Amino acid sequence: MTSTSNALEAKALSKTFGKTVALDKLDLAVPAGEVVCLLGANGAGKTTTINLFLGFLEPSNGAAFVDGIEVAKAPFDARKRLAYLPESVALYPKLTGLENIAFFDKLAGRERSAAELSGLLNAAGLPEEAHHRRTSTYSKGMRQKVGIAIAMAREARALLLDEPLSGLDPSAANSLGELICRLRDDGCAVLMATHDIFRAKEIGNRIGIMMQGRLVNLLDTEALDAREIEQIYLAHLHEANGGDPAERAA
Amino acid sequence: MSSAIVKKDLLVLRRESLMKALLAVILLLLAASLAAGMQREQVFDKEKAAAELTDKAVWMNQGDRNPHSAAHFSRYAFRPASPLALIDPGTSDFAGLAVWMEAHYQDPAVFRRAEDGGELSRYTQLTPAFLLLTAAPLLVFLMMSASIAGEREDGTLRQLLAAGVSGKQFFRGKLGAGLRLTMTVFTLAFLILSAFALLTTPAAVEADAIVRLIGLFVVFSVYLAICVAVALGVSALFRTRQAAFLALAGVWVLAAVLLPRLAADVGTSIHPQPDAREVSSQLRAASYTFYEDKERQERIEQDLLREHGVATVEELPVNYAAFRLQISEELSIPEFERVYSGLEDRYSAQDNTARWFSLLTPAITAAKLSRGIAGTDRAHQHAFTTAAELHRRDMIKLLNEDYMFNAGNDDVPYTADATLWAQFEDFEHQPPTLGAAFGAYVKDVLLLLAWLAAALVFARSVVVRAVRHEVRSA
Numbered sequence: 059m060t061s062t063s064n065a066l067e068a069k070a071l072s073k074t075f076g077k078t079v080a081l082d083k084l085d086l087a088v089p090a091g092e093v094v095c096l097l098g099a100n101g102a103g104k105t106t107t108i109n110l111f112l113g114f115l116e117p118s119n120g121a122a123f124v125d126g127i128e129v130a131k132a133p134f135d136a137r138k139r140l141a142y143l144p145e146s147v148a149l150y151p152k153l154t155g156l157e158n159i160a161f162f163d164k165l166a167g168r169e170r171s172a173a174e175l176s177g178l179l180n181a182a183g184l185p186e187e188a189h190h191r192r193t194s195t196y197s198k199g200m201r202q203k204v205g206i207a208i209a210m211a212r213e214a215r216a217l218l219l220d221e222p223l224s225g226l227d228p229s230a231a232n233s234l235g236e237l238i239c240r241l242r243d244d245g246c247a248v249l250m251a252t253h254d255i256f257r258a259k260e261i262g263n264r265i266g267i268m269m270q271g272r273l274v275n276l277l278d279t280e281a282l283d284a285r286e287i288e289q290i291y292l293a294h295l296h297e298a299n300g301g302d303p304a305e306r307a308a
Numbered sequence: 309m310s311s312a313i314v315k316k317d318l319l320v321l322r323r324e325s326l327m328k329a330l331l332a333v334i335l336l337l338l339a340a341s342l343a344a345g346m347q348r349e350q351v352f353d354k355e356k357a358a359a360e361l362t363d364k365a366v367w368m369n370q371g372d373r374n375p376h377s378a379a380h381f382s383r384y385a386f387r388p389a390s391p392l393a394l395i396d397p398g399t400s401d402f403a404g405l406a407v408w409m410e411a412h413y414q415d416p417a418v419f420r421r422a423e424d425g426g427e428l429s430r431y432t433q434l435t436p437a438f439l440l441l442t443a444a445p446l447l448v449f450l451m452m453s454a455s456i457a458g459e460r461e462d463g464t465l466r467q468l469l470a471a472g473v474s475g476k477q478f479f480r481g482k483l484g485a486g487l488r489l490t491m492t493v494f495t496l497a498f499l500i501l502s503a504f505a506l507l508t509t510p511a512a513v514e515a516d517a518i519v520r521l522i523g524l525f526v527v528f529s530v531y532l533a534i535c536v537a538v539a540l541g542v543s544a545l546f547r548t549r550q551a552a553f554l555a556l557a558g559v560w561v562l563a564a565v566l567l568p569r570l571a572a573d574v575g576t577s578i579h580p581q582p583d584a585r586e587v588s589s590q591l592r593a594a595s596y597t598f599y600e601d602k603e604r605q606e607r608i609e610q611d612l613l614r615e616h617g618v619a620t621v622e623e624l625p626v627n628y629a630a631f632r633l634q635i636s637e638e639l640s641i642p643e644f645e646r647v648y649s650g651l652e653d654r655y656s657a658q659d660n661t662a663r664w665f666s667l668l669t670p671a672i673t674a675a676k677l678s679r680g681i682a683g684t685d686r687a688h689q690h691a692f693t694t695a696a697e698l699h700r701r702d703m704i705k706l707l708n709e710d711y712m713f714n715a716g717n718d719d720v721p722y723t724a725d726a727t728l729w730a731q732f733e734d735f736e737h738q739p740p741t742l743g744a745a746f747g748a749y750v751k752d753v754l755l756l757l758a759w760l761a762a763a764l765v766f767a768r769s770v771v772v773r774a775v776r777h778e779v780r781s782a
Contacts, residue, residue, distance in 0.1 A: 112470055114779045134472050142470035148463030150316065152323040157316075164312035165471045212471070 065090050065139075065216040065247030066111060070120035073106050073271075080106040082271040083120065090215065093238065093248040095258035097291060098268035104251035106271070108218045111249065112142060125215045138166070141209030141246075145221040147201045151194035155179055155204050158193055162208045170211065181240075182207035183233050199230030206237045217241055219250035223257055235261050255291060259284040267291055269298045309473050313481025314488060321451065321489055330447050331493065337443060338497055341434045342504055345394040349508065356386050356405065364734065372723040375707040376633055379411035382703070385696035385735040387417070390683040391509035391517045395501050395524060396437030398684025407693055409700035409735070411707075412595045412636065414644040416587075417693055436501050437678050440528050441671055442564045444494070445535040449556035452486050452539035456771060457552035465778050475775035479540075479768050486536040494532055498525055516741045523681040523742055530760050531674040537763035544767070544774040563669040571665035571672050575658035582654060587647065594643030598636035608635055622717050630711035637704055644697075655686055666752075670759040673752050680749050683739050687748055695737045703732060 066088040073081040081103040088094045096104040109115045110122045113133030122129040124136040149158045159175050170178075179189050182203040193201060202222060209217055219238070223231040238261050242248050252258050258265050259279050265287060267275040274294050277287060321327050363384045370381060385407045393400055404417025459465040468478060502521050509517070539556055546552040598605065612631065613619065621628040659676075666672040679685035707728075715722035 114466075114469070134474055137470060137472035140470070140472075142467075144463070144466070146463070148467050150320055150464060151462070152320045153316070157319065161312060161316045162467075162471055164315075165309055165468070165473060167309075 065125055066249055067123040071110055071117055071122050072119040073110060073115055074118045079271045084273050088247040088249050090245045090247050091242055092263045093242045093261050094264045094266060095262035096251045096266045096268055097258055102268040103271040104268055105220055108220050108251055111218055113137060139215045141212045141214035141217045143205045143209060143219045143222045145224050147205030149193040149201055149204055152192060154190050154192055155184055156189045158204055159207050159211055163211045166212045178207045178210050182237055199226050202234055216247040221251055223254055255288050256284050259287055267294050269294050309477045310480035310484060314484040317485030318489060330450060337439050341436045341439055344434050346508055349394050353389055360386055368726060368729050372725045374722055375711040375724045379704050379707040382410045385409055385699055387692045388737050391505055392520055392682035393684050394505040396678045396682035396684055397435055398679035398682055399686055399689060400684045403689040407696035409703055411704050414697055441675050444532060445564050446560050448490055448535040449539050449560050453543055453553040453556050454549040455482050455540055456544040457546045458549050460547045461549055469779060475772035478775055479771040482540055486540060487533060490532050490536050520681050520742050527674060527677045530756050531670060534670050534759050534763045537767040541767035541770040544770040564671050567665055567669040568671050571662040575661040578661050579654050579657040590647045594647055595640050597643050598639045624717060626712045627715040627717055630708050630715060634708040666755055670756060673755045677749055677752050688739055691740050692737050699735045
């Protein structure tokens, strides 16, 4: 345990696969009630960061902490404090939405009543009529909502989101974004990997730009508009491709 | 966590249409095997009861006759039906149902049901034991093939891991679900089988039958648990349902169909069955032991004369011809034992060869234990033929002694009547209890338990490794 009050914290967190550096000395802290979006191209290190926080990968150097627990040393304890929403939430298709959330609720050691679980699904925006339908009939947006409801049920200190909005129609993406903001407002720390600058600006308190495994910039979304963030991001992309970021930003 | 996974898996499996189809197939096959078994055993019981009555009537109504002539006429010893033959008839169809207890000769058991069956009967032994040993593993494999491969294919395994489930908890949950479903279906099926077996048996149910039923339940439970663990392990080796199912189908063909057959074939190839005519001529030679040894005949005659202090056989207080008959019987005994123990050694050698194949599949061991516990294996048949032989010896001895002590030596033909015939008790074979016979099966019990331990270790290590791999491949 560390004495940090950050729900998520990376200290010089690094991961290499052979000679490839997937993540290079990441220093990042996400306190409770804040959303940090990681922006970057494919291979920039966003998913590696999330997997390191989940304990799915062991760091080559440095450490990831969840609620002060070093993930590599106690991955199961760390995971108990986390909720995770992948790009496409995998649910049990033979079970209903309610049964799915009840199962994950039990895994978290709780036994909420059906009414309470239904309330969580409602809060996640899943229509009442869908609660008792098998999830094999759900759209991707509905599955993501169940995923959010599961995250809410876990009462996690931190939420890890890996491209959760990808593939959703604008309306579904919008409602999912609102849900994430609600979780943040309830005191959850959120780390979200995304390609979508505009959603990142909308949802995030800060945006981390990642290039080739490095966090090259950490922007405060209050201070910049979406256009400016896009300029900075493109400038970094240009730099990564061999150009000068200042020149590109200008 | 594991119990949550068990409950979830059971719910998912209950909703699988494949599972419903499998249950229907199980019930259908069970009903068919019960019908076939009951028909087989009822025919056997009826024929046996009729044959026993006829045999006794013929014996009692043979009229006045020389006791040695009656010894040639003699009676049959009938094998009692095992109440559990309905579940596993074992070697019943191939082993003789009756032994003719004639003078001078230890006959092999005769009347094999397989000889009366048509060509197809050799291929359609649809018995509950066959279902449990051969068909049940396929059903378990079908049910379990997606257990882990499906979670990997659907991506739900990652969700579980992210929710804090460890590899060991995941393994325990998956194993628990597989075992619970398999054991529920099996227990129900076994209760039905047991009820039919006990209710349809013509004899009174003895405590040993209950003990044997419990033994069968344990053996099949362990066997099915091995199947569940193997299915789980193989499912964890693959990332898709289809690949896992194909692999398990291959395992089933090999372990439940080919290897047991191959084990029997290799056993009989290395230690071939002796030629029936050769055995018959050896038995015949054994029965002539006394008559072909003139020196021994002379020596025995002299010993007898000396014992009674007389000079000629005519002066003996016993009938000398009857005395020779009894002596010939007694001298043949070790020769018969030699021939039959040679045969037993051959069968044991075949079994020992087959046992090597038990290291490749648990089906051989489970089948052997099933036959043994049901009381329908070669050892129980051997106990029956041995008891019949002891009864034959006593019977022939009593007949010869009656002849010896009552006929005199005055060349007057001697006959006995129904008073003598009534003195002979019917042959009643009490098969050994499972407790008494258990020693012969200890090695197989240990082997089956070793299989269970190995299967669990295999499944656990493969599942935990698959989980670790799933995490690493993130």
